[in-house]
Amino acid sequence: MTLETGEIRTLLEAVAIYVDSLKSKDNDESIHRELFKFVQWCGGDRSVSEINPSEIGDYADQVGGTGTTPLATERLQVIRGFLSYARKQGLINVNLAQHVRIRKAKNRVRGASKTEDAFALTAEGHSQLQTQLKSLKSERQPLALQIQKAAADKDVRENAPLEAAREQLGLVESRIREIEDTLKKAVVVDSSKRKKSKTVDIGTKVSVKEIETGRQSTYTLVGRTEANPMEARISDVSPLGKALVGKSVGDEVDVITPKGLVRYSVVRVS
16 A cells, blocks of 8 residues: 555654555564664654654664674664665655665774663563563554554544554553563572572562661562562662662661661561
């Protein structure tokens, strides 16, 4: 189906319709993921016609790195395919696909990866995120179809269904990227191997007592993305969680809280 330029206003919408146009053999999750990384980098709310050769070149450099980045060629081929489609459909007037090139490798030592971005995640939390990610990805195709149907309305100036579908797809893609980034950086903690441990760590339940008031509370220590104060789940990077990591029954810790310095005693670890 040939689309008129006026029917599509944003890059996100153009990508969604392109994905829907792909044949089943070419329409897999890796392609979706790469396309929406491109959308995030350029800005999904921008008009497709605003994208310029310089930006495409910069994106190609970012993906290709020094020319030895794994799968860089395959990743950029996905973007080249989309840009060729956009040109054919009249969404852009410039052949941007020709600017999707990998620069030549340079003889230099690559810096170490940012391992400081890694963080702990319980097995339960990891499983929940995977389930949520699968559910969100299943929403892509229906939303793309909604956008395609809504875009068929020639009057897009006050097209509420189109705007709603665009907004929802944007929210879904944002959450997908967030979860994928979390899973990529997460180090899953095997709590079963730590049950014999008598020290506080990710996945353990710890009971503490305020020395001054005698008030006792019980918490489960979790990764930073799993924290939920309403369920007494505190992260290992929170003031109290950070102070408790590695401690055992009988140890005392000082924690700076909104009401001042509070001393706690560890009374139970399980």
